[in-house]
Amino acid sequence: MSVVQSVLTATRVLERLSEPGLVGVSEIARDLGAPKSSVQRMLLTLKEAGWAADVRGETTRWTLTPKMFRLGQHHHAGNGLRSTALPVMEQLRDATRETVHLVVQRDDTVVVVECLDSPQAVRAHVDPGDVLPLHASTNGRALLSTQPEQVLRDLISKGLTASTPSTVTDPAAFEDVIRRARERGFASGEGQFRDGVHAVAAPIVVGGVGIASIGVSTPAQRMTPELEEAFGQYVMDAARTIAGRFGEDL
Structure with a gap:
């Protein structure tokens, strides 16, 4: 059975975002063992689809939107x-x-x-x-x-x-x-x-x-x-x- 890697990455990013607190791109990339650039693109895609939101401060952090709930x-x-x-x-x-x-x-x-x-x-x-x-x-x-x-x-x-x-x-x-x-x-x-x-x-x-x-x-x-x-x-x-x-x- 073939696996669509982008879908698998998206689900793992969503699972990480579902944990308590805001999280940065570097943290997600480290936890998933994925390239930071890939995680960044995935987060931007999820944001465009309405599933993720970025919270800007000294560094940009990410969280789920109400859509998932x-x-x-x-x-x-x-x-x-x-x-x-x-x-x-x-x-x-x-x-x-x-x-x-x-x-x-x-x-x-x-x-x-x-x-x-x-x-x-x-x-x-x-x-x-x-x-x-x-x-x-x-x-x-x-x-x-x-x-x-x-x-x-x-x-x-x-x-x-x-x-x-x-x-x-x-x-x-x-x-x-x-x-x-x-x-x-x-x-x-x-x-x-x-x-x-x-x-x-x-x-x-x-x-x-x-x-x-x-x-x-x-x-x-x-x-x-x-x-x-x-x-x-x-x-x-x-x-x-x-x-x-x-x-x-x-």
Whole structure:
């Protein structure tokens, strides 16, 4: 069987870029045992294709773009995520008596995979298939909390548009929101995409990648600081359960 050397080199470069931190051309060439000129050409090709990004400083360093992470998310989402998550979502809805939703990322948005409505008369609601801005949805923020800083910088550089008067659009404030989500293990917010709705969400992490997020939405008047913390624990537990079951099925 013949091997296409350029494809083999590209996959090895991508694997090296997937490791934590930024990396330079010389480091990649040394680790791969490949000529520096060949690695440089491969990185420029991957950049042109949208898979790699260069970060310029005293020396140029390289990292993966969000495209690779999205590819992994789409793969996982198509492999039974909904069926794995549904029993856990039902338990979460029953425990909170609020609306529960499962989303995956698509470019700079999130797509609702499933939604289970609260049994209460006054409730939050989204439909499966609804598309929400990544930055203006609590589920999206939960996913962003798992991704490299470069992903966050790229998103901010495109501009954070407001969906409501409460949407966080200031770059520094938005970075603080994501930092807080990383520290807590879940994201939360009120009125970011829809006025009068408070949501809490946690990322579902499989193999080190945030493949989806699960959240709870409630009318804002029912939310309290104590309830937000309790719901945060609920969604983190649910996310870990789904990740464990889904990881076993891969």
